[in-house]
Amino acid sequence: MKPFGRLLDFDNALAIVLNAVVPVDTSESVPIKNLFGRVLAEDLRAIMSIPPFSRAAMDGYAVIAEDTFGAGRRSPKSLRVVDQIFAGDAPFVTTEKGKAVQIATGAPMPAGADAVVMVEETERVDEQVNIYKAVYPGANIGQAGEDIKQGEIILKQGTQFDAGKIGVLASQGFSEASVFRKPRVAIMPTGEEIAPAGQALKPGQIYDINSHTLAAVVGSNGGEPVKMPIAEDKPLKLRTAIEKALENDMVVISGGSSVGERDLMFSILEDLGKVLFHGIQVKPGKPTMFAVIDGKPVLGMPGYPTSCLINGHVLLAPAVRKMARLPVEAKRPAEAMLAQSVPGSVGRRQFLPVKLVAGQAWPLFKESGAITATAEADGYLDIPANIDILEKGETVRVFLFNG
Ligand SMILES: Nc1nc2c(c(=O)[nH]1)N[C@H]1C(S)=C(S)[C@@H](COP(=O)(O)OP(=O)(O)OC[C@H]3O[C@@H](n4cnc5c(N)ncnc54)[C@H](O)[C@@H]3O)O[C@H]1N2
Numbered sequence: 001m002k003p004f005g006r007l008l009d010f011d012n013a014l015a016i017v018l019n020a021v022v023p024v025d026t027s028e029s030v031p032i033k034n035l036f037g038r039v040l041a042e043d044l045r046a047i048m049s050i051p052p053f054s055r056a057a058m059d060g061y062a063v064i065a066e067d068t069f070g071a072g073r074r075s076p077k078s079l080r081v082v083d084q085i086f087a088g089d090a091p092f093v094t095t096e097k098g099k100a101v102q103i104a105t106g107a108p109m110p111a112g113a114d115a116v117v118m119v120e121e122t123e124r125v126d127e128q129v130n131i132y133k134a135v136y137p138g139a140n141i142g143q144a145g146e147d148i149k150q151g152e153i154i155l156k157q158g159t160q161f162d163a164g165k166i167g168v169l170a171s172q173g174f175s176e177a178s179v180f181r182k183p184r185v186a187i188m189p190t191g192e193e194i195a196p197a198g199q200a201l202k203p204g205q206i207y208d209i210n211s212h213t214l215a216a217v218v219g220s221n222g223g224e225p226v227k228m229p230i231a232e233d234k235p236l237k238l239r240t241a242i243e244k245a246l247e248n249d250m251v252v253i254s255g256g257s258s259v260g261e262r263d264l265m266f267s268i269l270e271d272l273g274k275v276l277f278h279g280i281q282v283k284p285g286k287p288t289m290f291a292v293i294d295g296k297p298v299l300g301m302p303g304y305p306t307s308c309l310i311n312g313h314v315l316l317a318p319a320v321r322k323m324a325r326l327p328v329e330a331k332r333p334a335e336a337m338l339a340q341s342v343p344g345s346v347g348r349r350q351f352l353p354v355k356l357v358a359g360q361a362w363p364l365f366k367e368s369g370a371i372t373a374t375a376e377a378d379g380y381l382d383i384p385a386n387i388d389i390l391e392k393g394e395t396v397r398v399f400l401f402n403g
């Protein structure tokens with residue numbers, strides 16, 4: 001058994017982890033339908049202006065604005081309708097003074113016309129149209145290049161695709177983009193007592209929770225979770241499993257991080273590489289450890305599901321985001337009133353899951369082994385190490401898991 005020794009404070013632990021992870025620098029081409037959330041690997045320039053041609057922004061009549069000057073409800077201007085253009089038609093008709101062309105929203109403007117009168121402001125009488133409202137030049141027209149100009153950078157390297165940015169890409173007729181490869185994060189559960197779903201439990205066994213919660217954290221922060229088989233707590237087996245997992249960009253191990261007889265992780269990691277810390281002044285998550293092996297980061301998470309998941313949010317997620325080239329998540333805390341008093345954990349900074357109900361924060365922590373606390377939680381309180389008690393009714397800041 002190996003005691004922890006000196007515990008590191010959380011900010012230092014996070015800094016060590018972030019310092020050791022490197023952003024991926026290889027890219028791949030991904031079809032547009034799979035681009036949501038991906039990170040663009042190069043600056044993208046417009047190959048065409050959008051709209052590519054000036055087009056009607058309203059259904060109505062394309063006119064020479066001057067012909068409508070002075071038009072009013074009681075003094076309409078009458079123009080001769082010479083043609084009709086639908087969206088998708090090639091622009092061929094020309095408008096001359098005294099003439100109008102019936103036009104649909106999105107149809108190319110006929111040469112000569114410089115405005116569109118909305119159909120609501122007109123009355124059609126056979127070949128004539130009465131215009132009841134004057135329009136200024138440019139009225140109700142989407143000008144060519146008004147949205148995007150050919151040659152300009154439309155999306156910068158490092159942009160994360162959301163719905164709007166996918167739309168900008170689509171405007172150019174691009175069906176794929178070059179994005180950074182997702183960092184592959186191997187997730188390795190350990191322990192004789194852990195069984196995979198679908199397998200009957202032997203006495204003393206429980207189903208694997210951590211590899212699934214960690215995979216969700218990795219996936220939602222731009223990484224690709226690579227699930228490894230559950231490793232037995234035997235030195236040789238663990239060592240071989242870790243070596244295999246190191247084929248990926250990062251390895252996250254759950255369990256065996258504490259100081260029990262079978263908690264072998266520290267000595268194996270120290271043997272394979274360098275353990276940079278073991279033990280953080282946080283609750284939950286004290287036994288968390290971090291090593292670097294052949295330049296690859298290896299994070300050892302506590303086996304307890306709540307400890308593992310909370311530290312997944314606060315320690316693993318920022319590391320994955322950095323590797324995936326995503327911005328540091330700007331945590332916007334929501335203010336709430338504490339619904340129950342909470343004892344501090346003197347000497348350990350506490351990340352306490354809470355549920356928000358009508359502006360009140362309800363503490364949910366049960367014990368480190370319970371998974372339901374994090375399932376019900378909207379976020380967590382970040383309680384400093386020197387707090388003895390947080391009183392009911394105090395205003396607290398809740399860091400939302402999806403905020
Ligand atoms: N003498 C001490 N004992 C413990 C200390 C300590 O400081 N001194 N720290 C405690 C704290 S705090 C934590 S947290 C746990 C962490 O222990 P380990 O990381 O070594 O994890 P295990 O012992 O392997 O497992 C703990 C618990 O979690 C269950 N588990 C493990 N993996 C999974 C999984 N993939 N899915 C679901 N549940 C899992 C495991 O069965 C155990 O019940 O140590 C305390 N002990």
Ligand code: MOO
Pocket residue numbers: 282283284285286287302304307308368369
């Ligand atoms: O540090 Mo442990 O993770 O409190 O349960």
